[in-house]
Amino acid sequence: MSWASYLQAIKELQQQEIKELEKRVNRIKSSVETTEKRIDDFPEIHAYLQKHFPKINLGDIPIYMTSPRVMDRNGFEDAGGCYINYFKAIFVKNRIRVKDSGGGRFAAALYKKTSCAIDPEDVVMHELMHALSARVRSGAGARFRNNEEEFVYTNCVDFYRSKGRSDEEIIKTSFLPFCIQDAMSDKDVMLGFWSQLGIEFPVRKDYTKVDYEKKVQRLFDNNASFMATAIFDAAMERSFKMIDLHNKYGRQQIHTNTSPDFDPELRMDTIDMDCDL
Numbered sequence: 235m236s237w238a239s240y241l242q243a244i245k246e247l248q249q250q251e252i253k254e255l256e257k258r259v260n261r262i263k264s265s266v267e268t269t270e271k272r273i274d275d276f277p278e279i280h281a282y283l284q285k286h287f288p289k290i291n292l293g294d295i296p297i298y299m300t301s302p303r304v305m306d307r308n309g310f311e312d313a314g315g316c317y318i319n320y321f322k323a324i325f326v327k328n329r330i331r332v333k334d335s336g337g338g339r340f341a342a343a344l345y346k347k348t349s350c351a352i353d354p355e356d357v358v359m360h361e362l363m364h365a366l367s368a369r370v371r372s373g374a375g376a377r378f379r380n381n382e383e384e385f386v387y388t389n390c391v392d393f394y395r396s397k398g399r400s401d402e403e404i405i406k407t408s409f410l411p412f413c414i415q416d417a418m419s420d421k422d423v424m425l426g427f428w429s430q431l432g433i434e435f436p437v438r439k440d441y442t443k444v445d446y447e448k449k450v451q452r453l454f455d456n457n458a459s460f461m462a463t464a465i466f467d468a469a470m471e472r473s474f475k476m477i478d479l480h481n482k483y484g485r486q487q488i489h490t491n492t493s494p495d496f497d498p499e500l501r502m503d504t505i506d507m508d509c510d511l
């Protein structure tokens with residue numbers, strides 16, 4: 235569900251590629267399986283955003299809900315949904331299942347720990363928060379993927395709580411894939427796990443690309459259970475920390491700042507997670 239990097243990439247696309255994307259997007263829009271909705275069709279989300287960001291109106295953003303098949307066919311198989319800033323539109327699958335991300339014992343072990351059903355409305359909430367962020371931050375300069383996702387995830391927490399979920403449930407149905415990716419891209423953390431196993435991780439420059447990938451895959455698969463558990467635990471810890479920091483610093487500003495237009499900017503700075511994790 236992390237499409238901020240995708241948005242970043244779109245900026246750099248050539249006109250031709252944008253046309254290509256437009257074709258795919260138009261195919262989704264015109265499918266008989268697609269229904270177009272607006273924020274008003276999600277009264278709970280609408281009320282939540284109005285309460286927390288009263289000056290920002292997202293009523294003009296179309297939300298296209300469609301079958302996983304239509305999304306997959308048009309190149310969106312990896313995501314439950316996405317917000318595409320170029321088109322100012324949201325696309326969401328109406329049924330979401332976290333898929334086993336490929337072959338191998340490691341992927342299977344991680345999948346077993348993390349798989350859960352995701353409510354499409356949660357994805358609508360998430361993508362609307364990206365739309366909100368884009369609107370508030372337009373012209374604000376460079377955006378960093380992690381900051382963007384943290385902004386989105388943490389600002390959705392109270393909404394998920396209002397549905398009666400515990401923090402742990404919120405993490406499992408929302409934060410976890412992002413935090414797993416975050417943990418796995420943290421070199422120090424990963425090298426720490428390998429050293430606990432007494433394994434010296436291969437150095438990229440010593441191998442060809444294909445050999446290196448094979449070797450890494452083999453290492454993960456041979457230590458699937460340990461690595462899946464270690465990464466899962468690290469991701470859970472990060473998720474709880476994100477919520478904790480949001481409780482301590484992030485949310486406070488939302489309620490006390492009398493100029494909501496400035497809120498997200500201030501809060502982006504407040505929850506600069508890189509320093510804390």
Ligand SMILES: [Zn+2]
Nearest residue numbers: 235236237386
């Ligand atoms: Zn996202």
